[in-house]
Structures are given as C-alpha cells and as structure tokens.
Amino acid sequence: MAERSARDAGAGVPGAGAAPEAEAEAAPEAVPLADxxxxxxxxxxxxxxxxxxxDVRRDRFEFGGEELVRDYLDHTGAVAVLALDAEERVLLIRxxxxxxxxxxxxxxxxLMDAPGEPGLAAAQRELAEEADLRAERWDLLLELFLSPGGTSEAMRIFLARELHPVAHDYVRGEEEAELVPRWVPLSEAVEAVLAGRVQNAVTASAVLAAWTxxxxxxxxxRxxxxxxxxxEAARGERSR
Structure with a gap:
C-alpha cells in the first residue's frame, strides 16, 4: 500500500490531521460504497x-508513478448455486x-470453462451435474472476488428455488465420484459457519447472504x- 500518501492514510479517521472542511467535502457517507x-x-x-x-501470469504495469511486477493466478471465473427447498433447507455437498x-x-x-456460456447457464448446468436438480426460480445472490491479492477469479453465486429432480448423462469422476449431499436448514447452516465448523469461503458467503x-x-x-x-474486466486481454 506504499502508493497511498500520508494524507490518504488518515482520511476519514477522526483526529488523523484532516481539516474539518476536507472531511465535510469528502462526505464518504454520501457516496455509495462500491469497488x-x-x-x-x-x-x-x-x-x-x-x-x-x-494459469500463472506475471504482469509488469504502471501504478502511482511506479513500475510494479505482480504474479497471480489467471482464472476463468466460476459460479456457485445455493439451492433452497420449500422447507428452507440448503443443499450442501461434502x-x-x-x-x-x-x-x-x-x-x-x-468453472466458467465453456466458451461463450453465460453465468446463469453455467449455474444451471452445475446444479444438474452435481445435485441432479433443476430450478424454476433463479436470482443473483452475490458476486465475489475470492482472493484479489493473488487471483483474477470472479464468482457469481445464484439462489435457486422451486426445485425439481432432473436426469442427465453427466458421469461424476475423480473427487466428484464420492460427493456426499446433505439438506440442512438454513438457520443450522448459519450456525455452522459462525461456529467455524464450515469454513469454505463460498459456502459461508452464500449462507450468510441468503440469511440476510x-x-x-x-x-x-438481483x-x-x-x-x-x-x-469481463478481470478477464480483459490487457497486453497479452
């Protein structure tokens, strides 16, 4: 964070040296919080x-008047689905x-690894392949950068409701061959996350977002x- 000035570092902190006029001018509470x-x-x-x-890439770029170098995972992006049934249970898979x-x-x-496949279509495919389910109702629950200091991975988490069983010809292999599904009340899933018994970041984010x-x-x-x-921005071609 060396590119931040001392004045920037104290911005918004009471007693950090910013003049009252500057604090009033910034009015951070009046600006929507957004990346x-x-x-x-x-x-x-x-x-x-x-x-x-x-892949792993090394970028050399200009930032704050300096030339910097960063290595990172270049990720295609991913989708996830919080499936919620009529009894307000969520589907978790071990x-x-x-x-x-x-x-x-x-x-x-x-993964978003099918060329040209929209996020919603990818989520619908994953729900069928991993859970043998389809949903009549879909909503966008959450969007995440999972570890922006080291990877370009962007994720969308969808809420799927009005669920029905579906047949498909997808064959689960490797680690997926031993998937263990479990329907858990949403409230119980929240407690498991807050107690530290469930630590998967996507699961925790989805469960807490759904509860909220x-x-x-x-x-x-949405x-x-x-x-x-x-x-789209994270997957930009840059100078490649």
Whole structure:
C-alpha cells in the first residue's frame, strides 16, 4: 500500500490531521460504497505456468508513478448455486479438496470453462451435474472476488428455488465420484459457519447472504442475467 500518501492514510479517521472542511467535502457517507474499476497500463504480461485449470501470469504495469511486477493466478471465473427447498433447507455437498487436506461442505459450483456460456447457464448446468436438480426460480445472490491479492477469479453465486429432480448423462469422476449431499436448514447452516465448523469461503458467503436476504424479504436479490462486468474486466486481454 506504499502508493497511498500520508494524507490518504488518515482520511476519514477522526483526529488523523484532516481539516474539518476536507472531511465535510469528502462526505464518504454520501457516496455509495462500491469497488471501482482501475485504469492501469499493463506494459507486459508473461505466462509463467500453463495449468490444467488455471494459469500463472506475471504482469509488469504502471501504478502511482511506479513500475510494479505482480504474479497471480489467471482464472476463468466460476459460479456457485445455493439451492433452497420449500422447507428452507440448503443443499450442501461434502467433497475432498486436496490443497486444504479436508473434505469440506460446499454448495454446487464449477468453472466458467465453456466458451461463450453465460453465468446463469453455467449455474444451471452445475446444479444438474452435481445435485441432479433443476430450478424454476433463479436470482443473483452475490458476486465475489475470492482472493484479489493473488487471483483474477470472479464468482457469481445464484439462489435457486422451486426445485425439481432432473436426469442427465453427466458421469461424476475423480473427487466428484464420492460427493456426499446433505439438506440442512438454513438457520443450522448459519450456525455452522459462525461456529467455524464450515469454513469454505463460498459456502459461508452464500449462507450468510441468503440469511440476510431472507430477513429483508428477499429484496436484495438481483436479476440473474445482469451483465457480469467484474468478470469481463478481470478477464480483459490487457497486453497479452
């Protein structure tokens, strides 16, 4: 964070040296809180590793009058689905994840790895493949950058309701071959997250967002087909 000036570092902090006029002028509470797309000039983007699922790149770019170099996972993006049945139970799936040496509880999710496939279509496909379900009602629940300091991965989490069983010809292999599904009351899932028994970031985010949305009469839900501008920006070609 070296690019921040001392004045910036104290902005909005009472007694940090900013004049009252400056604080009034900024009026941060009057500006909607939102991430901001940054226009940064990439001078060079080098492919370091071509992976099975994602790549590792090294970018050289201009920022704050300096030339910086950063390595990161170049990720295609992903979708996830919080399936909620008529009894307000959510579908969780236990799956082995080698990097963390755990079988964790997850919601159905998958990569945006089919060229040209919209996020909603990918979510519908994942729900069928991992849970043998289809949904009549879809809403956009949440959008995330999962680890923006090290990966370009953007994720959309959808809320799926009015569920029905569906047949498909997808064959689960590798870790997916031993998936264990479990229907859990939403309130119980919230307690498991807050108690630290469920630590998957996507599951935790989805469960807490759904609980909050439910408490507000679902008025936070959005159109599932909204343009996915955050992923488009993260997947920009830059200087490649």
């Amino acid at each position: 901001e797309l940054a226009e940064v000039r990439v001078l060079e983007s080098e492919l370091l590793v071509r992976g099975r699922v994602w 799956q082995y994840r080698h990097p963390i040496a755990h079988r964790d509880w997850e919601i159905p999710a998958g 949305a439910r408490g507000r009469g679902w008025d936070t839900l 159109d599932p087909e909204l343009p996915w501008t955050a992923r």
